[in-house]
Amino acid sequence: QKEVEQDPGPLSVPEGAIVSLNCTYSNSAFQYFMWYRQYSRKGPELLMYTYSSGNKEDGRFTAQVDKSSKYISLFIRDSQPSDSATYLCAMGRHNFNKFYFGSGTKLNVKP
Amino acid sequence: SQTIHQWPATLVQPVGSPLSLECTVEGTSNPNLYWYRQAAGRGLQLLFYSVGIGQISSEVPQNLSASRPQDRQFILSSKKLLLSDSGFYLCAWKPQGTNEKLFFGSGTQLSVL
Numbered sequence: 094q095k096e097v098e099q100d101p102g103p104l105s106v107p108e109g110a111i112v113s114l115n116c117t118y119s120n121s122a123f124q125y126f127m128w129y130r131q132y133s134r135k136g137p138e139l140l141m142y143t144y145s146s147g148n149k150e151d152g153r154f155t156a157q158v159d160k161s162s163k164y165i166s167l168f169i170r171d172s173q174p175s176d177s178a179t180y181l182c183a184m185g186r187h188n189f190n191k192f193y194f195g196s197g198t199k200l201n202v203k204p
Numbered sequence: 205s206q207t208i209h210q211w212p213a214t215l216v217q218p219v220g221s222p223l224s225l226e227c228t229v230e231g232t233s234n235p236n237l238y239w240y241r242q243a244a245g246r247g248l249q250l251l252f253y254s255v256g257i258g259q260i261s262s263e264v265p266q267n268l269s270a271s272r273p274q275d276r277q278f279i280l281s282s283k284k285l286l287l288s289d290s291g292f293y294l295c296a297w298k299p300q301g302t303n304e305k306l307f308f309g310s311g312t313q314l315s316v317l
């Protein structure tokens with residue numbers, strides 16, 4: 094079993110829709126949670142990070158962590174064609190130098 | 205502000221040739237440095253990481269090696285490239301003592317022919 098599971102998609106939505114991207118994990122030691130956006134042939138860009146359960150909002154993006162269910166989500170409101178990219182979740186542990194990544198979900202927002 | 209530079213952006217190399225990819229970080233001291241490889245449509249595979257000058261941890265035994273000759277410089281090398289070394293290589297850094305932020309470079313697309 095992979096430590097981090099993420100549906101690869103692709104996920105296709107119309108412009109303006111609310112997008113929900115999700116990851117599940119198996120290691121309860123994970124304490125830090127990150128979401129990245131990656132455009133084709135570019136490096137991943139850090140969108141959101143959090144280290145606690147609950148919601149964190151930044152503009153159109155909301156990161157949600159449910160540690161009891163080992164489940165994290167990224168919500169994108171009013172999605173735009175420019176949001177079309179692959180979204181990666183990542184997790185880390187305290188005093189641990191490595192990170193664990195999901196395989197990425199490809200999102201396509203249609204105009 | 206901190207920035208990470210990675211070059212070249214694209215590289216085409218024949219099988220058996222050497223490789224050297226360089227990454228530098230600006231605006232921070234003593235960062236943790238990482239090399240990842242990303243196969244097409246797949247996740248990130250950690251290759252090497254470093255917590256300090258001359259300190260290299262290898263995650264995947266293979267045809268590659270890494271070195272950290274200076275605090276903010278990380279180099280990925282190979283003496284003889286294989287076809288299977290093709291992929292998208294990413295350098296990344298994180299501040300020492302933190303675990304919630306990892307920042308990536310722009311990547312190098314390596315094609316071994």
